[in-house]
Amino acid sequence: MKLSVVWVGRTKDRRIEALAQETVEKIGRYCRIAIVEVKDSSLAGKGASNRPVEEGARVLKTLRPGERVIALDEGGREMRSVEFAGFLGKAMESTPAGVRIILGGPFGLSEAVLKAAGHRISLSRMTFTHEMARLVALEQIYRAFTILRGEGYHHGSKTTGETV
Amino acid sequence: MKLSVVWVGRTKDRRIEALAQETVEKIGRYCRIAIVEVKDSSLAGKGASNRPVEEGARVLKTLRPGERVIALDEGGREMRSVEFAGFLGKAMESTPAGVRIILGGPFGLSEAVLKAAGHRISLSRMTFTHEMARLVALEQIYRAFTILRGEGYHHGSKTTGETV
Numbered sequence: 001m002k003l004s005v006v007w008v009g010r011t012k013d014r015r016i017e018a019l020a021q022e023t024v025e026k027i028g029r030y031c032r033i034a035i036v037e038v039k040d041s042s043l044a045g046k047g048a049s050n051r052p053v054e055e056g057a058r059v060l061k062t063l064r065p066g067e068r069v070i071a072l073d074e075g076g077r078e079m080r081s082v083e084f085a086g087f088l089g090k091a092m093e094s095t096p097a098g099v100r101i102i103l104g105g106p107f108g109l110s111e112a113v114l115k116a117a118g119h120r121i122s123l124s125r126m127t128f129t130h131e132m133a134r135l136v137a138l139e140q141i142y143r144a145f146t147i148l149r150g151e152g153y154h155h156g157s158k159t160t161g162e163t164v
Numbered sequence: 165m166k167l168s169v170v171w172v173g174r175t176k177d178r179r180i181e182a183l184a185q186e187t188v189e190k191i192g193r194y195c196r197i198a199i200v201e202v203k204d205s206s207l208a209g210k211g212a213s214n215r216p217v218e219e220g221a222r223v224l225k226t227l228r229p230g231e232r233v234i235a236l237d238e239g240g241r242e243m244r245s246v247e248f249a250g251f252l253g254k255a256m257e258s259t260p261a262g263v264r265i266i267l268g269g270p271f272g273l274s275e276a277v278l279k280a281a282g283h284r285i286s287l288s289r290m291t292f293t294h295e296m297a298r299l300v301a302l303e304q305i306y307r308a309f310t311i312l313r314g315e316g317y318h319h320g321s322k323t324t325g326e327t328v
Contacts, residue, residue: 028211078242081291106319123287126304127245127318136300140290154291155270 001031002098003141006062007134008105016131023138030145031092036062040105046153048107056110059102066097069117070084071109072137074127076120081154084121085144091119103137106130165195166262167305170226171298172219172269173204180295187302194309195256200226204269212271220274223266230261233281235273236301238291240284245318248285249308255283267301276314 005024018148027033037057041051048089062100063069079087102113106129114120123136146153169188174180193199202222205215227233232255243251255263266277270293278284287300310317 013183015183019177069199078289080289084290099258123290124300125242125244126248126287126300127307128300129303132300132303136288136290136296138234139293139296143291156274 002058003027003031003033003092004036004067004098004100005033005103005138005141006036006059006100007036007103008038008130009060010037011130012129012132016135020134020138023135023142026142027138027145030149033141035044040063051105051107052110053112055105056113058078059109059113060116061077063100064097066095068095068097068099068119070099070119070121071114071117072101072103072123072133073109073114073117073120074122074125076122078122078125081140081143082147084140085147087119087121088144089148101137101157103133104130117129166258167191167195167197168200168226168231168257168262168264169197169302169305170200170202170223170264170265171267172202172223172294173286174201175295175298177295180299184298184302187299187306191235191302191309194313202226215269215271216274217276219269220277223273223277223318224280227264227280228257228261232259232261232263232283234263234265234283234285235278235281236265236267236285236287236297237273237284238289240286242286242289245304245307246311248304249311251285253307253312254307265301265305267297268294 024033024035032141038055043051043054056088070091088099102109123133123140128136132156143154175184186198191310202219207215220252234255250262266273266281274289287297287304292300307318
């Protein structure tokens, strides 16, 4: 089982980077995981709103044939952690070429990336910083594997909401 | 304007603690903020599911008359960041006694706390670790103030989903 997580620009906060790295290592107990960091755009000021287009082109170059592509996007479908676990487990099992999860930079993902993605999933209706979104996404992926294995890491709701 | 954030147990991960502390300081530019940490329950094993009851009693003791109490709970109402900003701004302005935001421990909040809270808000349909939830909540509070002041920190959706 192969999982790639693509994001835009390096993680500047070294604490978030360390937490992310630890979570990647924990995920590595369950599957082959690769973090693919594409360069962020240098457009600034008024041009900054075009950053997703430039960054999106770089993201699209990382795609491999046959992969299942999931974009994490605020406008995507919301799932409970157990639903996401079921979804991810099924996607991983049914896609030998691997699953690719894509996160945008501070200005989000381009339309081209959203179009290329077979699935759009939202971590929250709230907007997170893109660095925090990495951490949240990785933790959900780790949580998903523990849920699939029934390992008791997940104390949250099975079907109804109970905890934050 | 007075804002209290109550959570259960100290933040064990020192990186999350540092990030939380920094965010608290940033929020402090906009209002008086107090972090109130109540002791977590020592119940373990099969008794662990009763932890929220013991912890909830401690949380309830921190409440002050006239406060607006908001519980962050997976089963609560979801809001976009701009909606949350509007909600929080209005709550702060209309409640001289202050606003109190409550987060649970790993096993969530007790029914008594949920009942005492006038509002239940969910950060996500997904379950976060309680330490990550602190960070997410604080960042949303900081983001809320920047949205209310129109400071351009928030690049996310105004009304429709655009970014993670």
